[in-house]
Amino acid sequence: SLERLSPPALRYSDADWFPVIMSTHQSKILARIKGHLIANVFIASCVAMARVIFFPDASVAAGSTVTHSLLGGAMSLLLVFRTSAAYDRWWEARKAWGRVLATSREIGRGAGFLELRSRLELASSVCAFPELLRLRVTNRPRAFHTELARRACESAGMRPQVVRRVVEARHRPLECVRVMGEAVRQGFS
Numbered sequence: 001s002l003e004r005l006s007p008p009a010l011r012y013s014d015a016d017w018f019p020v021i022m023s024t025h026q027s028k029i030l031a032r033i034k035g036h037l038i039a040n041v042f043i044a045s046c047v048a049m050a051r052v053i054f055f056p057d058a059s060v061a062a063g064s065t066v067t068h069s070l071l072g073g074a075m076s077l078l079l080v081f082r083t084s085a086a087y088d089r090w091w092e093a094r095k096a097w098g099r100v101l102a103t104s105r106e107i108g109r110g111a112g113f114l115e116l117r118s119r120l121e122l123a124s125s126v127c128a129f130p131e132l133l134r135l136r137v138t139n140r141p142r143a144f145h146t147e148l149a150r151r152a153c154e155s156a157g158m159r160p161q162v163v164r165r166v167v168e169a170r171h172r173p174l175e176c177v178r179v180m181g182e183a184v185r186q187g188f189s
Helices: 014-022 028-054 066-113 116-137 142-155 160-168 172-188
Strands: none
Touching (some): 066 172
16 A cells, blocks of 8 residues: 555654664754854854953843843744644645545545546546655655655556656656546546
């Protein structure tokens, strides 16, 4: 089935905290933000040193926490809004994916009136479409998931020439929809 094409997401438990910390140097996210992180640490260090050198008697050094309290409140509100927006985007994506799957099932159920060859062509395209769409929306280069797209089409039962056509297309899910449309048209002739 198509679920076996992509590895399951990693799940961590509370007992995994030490191995996770020890593998931080292998983090892909850390590698992507390394330059920004180094620049921010450098700038913050320069500002802190300048403050100590040029303003040694500043009010924060004397024990005032008003500035930190105000900034902490503002930062917590910002964090809440960002978290809420991220959850809303996740929920919308989940609903959209549910609509894709439900529509795929409806198309499969409605294909019973087509002739057998067209019905099989439509069914194989409908089976491959969600996986092709999932691969399309991942944030990876197109060449990265070419083999996954080929396996999705083949495991869905597409004919070899249709597999080649879909895999070589610039927009694979759209080409799969075109194949579905052709199957429906041929089923009525």
